[in-house]
Amino acid sequence: MTPGYVVRRVLLFVLVVWMATSVIFFLPRLAPGRDPIRERLMMMSVSGSVMQSAIEEMARAYEARFGLDQPLYVQYFRFLGDIVQLDFNVSLMMYPSRVIDLIGQALPWTVGLLLTATVLAFSLGTLLGGLSTWPRAPRALSYLLPPLFAFSAVPYYLLGILLVYLFALKLPIFPISGGAPTGTLPSFTIGYMLTVAYHSALPALSMVLAATGFWALGMRGMMVTTQGEDFMIMAEAKGLKGWRVFLHYGMRTAILPQITALALSLGHIVSGALLVEIIFQYPGVGTLLYKAITGFDFFTINGIVFFVIVGVGIATLLLDLSYHALDPRIKHART
Numbered sequence: 001m002t003p004g005y006v007v008r009r010v011l012l013f014v015l016v017v018w019m020a021t022s023v024i025f026f027l028p029r030l031a032p033g034r035d036p037i038r039e040r041l042m043m044m045s046v047s048g049s050v051m052q053s054a055i056e057e058m059a060r061a062y063e064a065r066f067g068l069d070q071p072l073y074v075q076y077f078r079f080l081g082d083i084v085q086l087d088f089n090v091s092l093m094m095y096p097s098r099v100i101d102l103i104g105q106a107l108p109w110t111v112g113l114l115l116t117a118t119v120l121a122f123s124l125g126t127l128l129g130g131l132s133t134w135p136r137a138p139r140a141l142s143y144l145l146p147p148l149f150a151f152s153a154v155p156y157y158l159l160g161i162l163l164v165y166l167f168a169l170k171l172p173i174f175p176i177s178g179g180a181p182t183g184t185l186p187s188f189t190i191g192y193m194l195t196v197a198y199h200s201a202l203p204a205l206s207m208v209l210a211a212t213g214f215w216a217l218g219m220r221g222m223m224v225t226t227q228g229e230d231f232m233i234m235a236e237a238k239g240l241k242g243w244r245v246f247l248h249y250g251m252r253t254a255i256l257p258q259i260t261a262l263a264l265s266l267g268h269i270v271s272g273a274l275l276v277e278i279i280f281q282y283p284g285v286g287t288l289l290y291k292a293i294t295g296f297d298f299f300t301i302n303g304i305v306f307f308v309i310v311g312v313g314i315a316t317l318l319l320d321l322s323y324h325a326l327d328p329r330i331k332h333a334r335t
Contacts, residue, residue: 006321013317020309024302025079029072088303093295099303102288107307109179110284113200114273115266117207122262124208125215130251132216133223136242145216152213157275160206164279167202174202177281203280207273215258222254229253263319264312 063069070078082088088099125148131137132145151159168176179199186192226232227250235245277286285304292300 009317009320013313017309017313021080021083021306022076024305024309025076028298083306088306089299091292091297091300093292093297093300099300102300103285103303103307106283106285106288109282110273110277110286112196113204113282113284114207116200117204118211118262118265120204121208121211122215122258122265125212125217126219126251126255126258128212129216129219130223130246130254132220133227134246134250136246145213148209148213148216150213151209152211152217154210155275156207156210156273157279159210160203160276160279163202163206175199179283200282203273203276203282206276215261218261219254219258222257223250226250226254259322260319263315266311266315 060069086100088103091097091099091102094102128141128145128148132141164176167173175198180186180192180196181199184192184195231253232245232249235249273284274286274290276282277284278290281287285307288300289304291297292304
């Protein structure tokens, strides 16, 4: 891999992030009749929080405060400058809290939950899918994989509802909702981390059950095609040990498409598992996004979408740069 290739990929990443960020800015402003300030104030007036006669005066004050009364090109360059500084303005829903502070509070919950669930489901599914095609695999796999394949066809939020009913209502083993007991102060202690893990067990289990079969099915298909390759036959003809043929020749070759899908899945982690977090009232980015959408909080929505774009872009960039390490036959060179 040449330094020039790395530079080109980084520049492409910056270009993609800039174009996507521009779409975030222009798309809501091209929609007719969309004024986030007035819509939010109208909602507050319906609930009695704001006087109807004061809406226009407050809207003009908000527009001047956030620069929305400036020409579009001025707003655009100001928007880009704020994005570079990770300044997404204040939340309309939770004024005067800043959007970056709200995302910073919710992001660790989502990353911890989804990263653990995704990596666990990927590891189990990939290993089980590979073993399912291996002649020397344990016979018990033939009974384990069909239920996992069935679970992969069920949306994870439906599994979440089922798990709540079984293990939080019928058998009150796990808490029904929340990321930690109400009133508990976050701390980097073993006790608090165990409490968080205990509250995260059901939402994590719902995602692992739904995703393990998906990863297993994909790996099974790749291993079926890999087993007939000449290098696999040659490895077996040389008398290599079965585990070495399976891991070093079969799994290593068949896992590349899995790695691609994993990188894209990790890129979407920052957006949160929206419906799962809502069902379990988990204090992550998914719940924050849901509140922002229902509360017409465009600034918070823009901030979350920006982090999703950057997350997917970074995951794709790292994936592209790591292909050569995963498979030395891949060359990054112009033809």
